[in-house]
Amino acid sequence: MSVPLVSVLVTAFNREAYIAAAIESVLGQxxxxxxxxxxxxxxxxxxxxxxxxxxxxDSRVRVVVNDQNLGDYPNRNRAATFARGSYIKYHDSxxxxxxxxxxxxxxxxxAAPTAAVALSGSRNWAGGPCPMLVTPVLAYEREFxxxxxxxLGPGAALLRRxxxxxxxxFPDAGAASDYLLxxxxxxSSNVLLVPGDLFYYxxxxxxxxxxxxxxxxxxxxxxxxxxxxxxxxCPLSSNAREQAKRNWAYTTVRGxxxxxxxxRFRSAAIAIRHSGLTLGEWLRxxxxxxxxxxAGTPATEEVRx
Numbered sequence: 001m002s003v004p005l006v007s008v009l010v011t012a013f014n015r016e017a018y019i020a021a022a023i024e025s026v027l028g029q030x031x032x033x034x035x036x037x038x039x040x041x042x043x044x045x046x047x048x049x050x051x052x053x054x055x056x057x058d059s060r061v062r063v064v065v066n067d068q069n070l071g072d073y074p075n076r077n078r079a080a081t082f083a084r085g086s087y088i089k090y091h092d093s094x095x096x097x098x099x100x101x102x103x104x105x106x107x108x109x110x111a112a113p114t115a116a117v118a119l120s121g122s123r124n125w126a127g128g129p130c131p132m133l134v135t136p137v138l139a140y141e142r143e144f145x146x147x148x149x150x151x152l153g154p155g156a157a158l159l160r161r162x163x164x165x166x167x168x169x170f171p172d173a174g175a176a177s178d179y180l181l182x183x184x185x186x187x188s189s190n191v192l193l194v195p196g197d198l199f200y201y202x203x204x205x206x207x208x209x210x211x212x213x214x215x216x217x218x219x220x221x222x223x224x225x226x227x228x229x230x231x232x233x234c235p236l237s238s239n240a241r242e243q244a245k246r247n248w249a250y251t252t253v254r255g256x257x258x259x260x261x262x263x264r265f266r267s268a269a270i271a272i273r274h275s276g277l278t279l280g281e282w283l284r285x286x287x288x289x290x291x292x293x294x295a296g297t298p299a300t301e302e303v304r305x
Contacts, residue, residue, distance in 0.1 A: 003084050005033040005106060006031075006088075006089055007035050007037060007083035007084055007088050007089070007161070008034050008089045008090075008091050009037050010037070010051075010079075010091050010092070011076050011092070012041065013041040013042070013069065013093075015043070015045075015094055016047050021096055022091060022093045022096065023051065025091075025095075026091060026097055027058060029097065029099055029100075029101065030100055030102075031102040031106060034060065034102060035085060036058075037079055037082045038061065038063045038093075039079035039082070040066065041066050041070055041071070041072075042066050042069040047093075051063045073177040074172065076154060076170055076177075077170055086160070087109065087159065087161060088159040088161050089157075089158050090155055090157065092154075097198070100198070104198060105118050105120065105158040105198065106158065111131075112190075114133070115160070116159070116160050117191055117192070118131075118157065118191075118193075118194045119152055119156055119192070120157075121156060123196045124196045125196065126147055126297070127296065127299065128294075128298075130196075131193060131195075133191075133192055134190065134193055134296060137236065138298065139191050140235050140240075141236065141240060142295055142296020144229070144240075144244035145240060145244055145247065145292060146295030146296045147293060149191075153178050154170075156199075167184065167185050171184075175214035176214075176217040176220065179225075183221075183224065183228055187233050187235055188235075215267060215270070216270065219275070220274060222271075222275060224276075226245075226275065226277060227276055229241055230245075246285050246286075246290070247289040247290065248285075249277060249281070249286045250287065255271055
């Protein structure tokens, strides 16, 4: 059996309403050198039945069913163990991949051998045309001094499988596992920014992000980001790091204030209590933020001054 270039991994749990469209969008790709692994997390509906119907018609489709429910990111990590391709493309079971998605992402990542991952958002990237190769310094500037980078979910990425495995796949951190992977991977690996709008991200009430139980996961991830800004592993210069800390402290307080205004008093308290900042750090860093729209691009010098 030949080894495919890309392993498309669809992780699913009770997605009978969306799984057919998700699979069809993968099978309709203009780039055909892929395998499609559906890793079902012990669904109770017709998800497996629908996926198996596709597998019966197309040899590129394999369906794996977990004996018990693992949860979102543990299931993503398990799905990765079945991947045979040089690249891994996660595709959420409620999303739709546009026909040119794999062709665009693989072409660019193949031409950038130093990049561990290619990322595509819902729109074009600020700071210049794509593809844009981003070093660890630029990635951190974009995240902490610009418009952000680490907010993207797994479906926005084409991962080089060897790099993904070297980084230990996704950490076990609940809903914020993807954020923490980018936080640590981008500190030591180059990232390739590719054109946006390559897939349709479906928003609906039953998706994982809609759950309130995820709130503490994101607060803990925020605290880890704060710790990373003080770590020797942080690639930012000393001046940029100080500004990043001011921006992060302000963003944390602003988020807590919005929760307070919405009368979510407990959530506001959790955001501050678990932020990772000491009283002395609050006094030192709670200042007005300064962000540069084009931060994280090769042409921007202001944030490195």
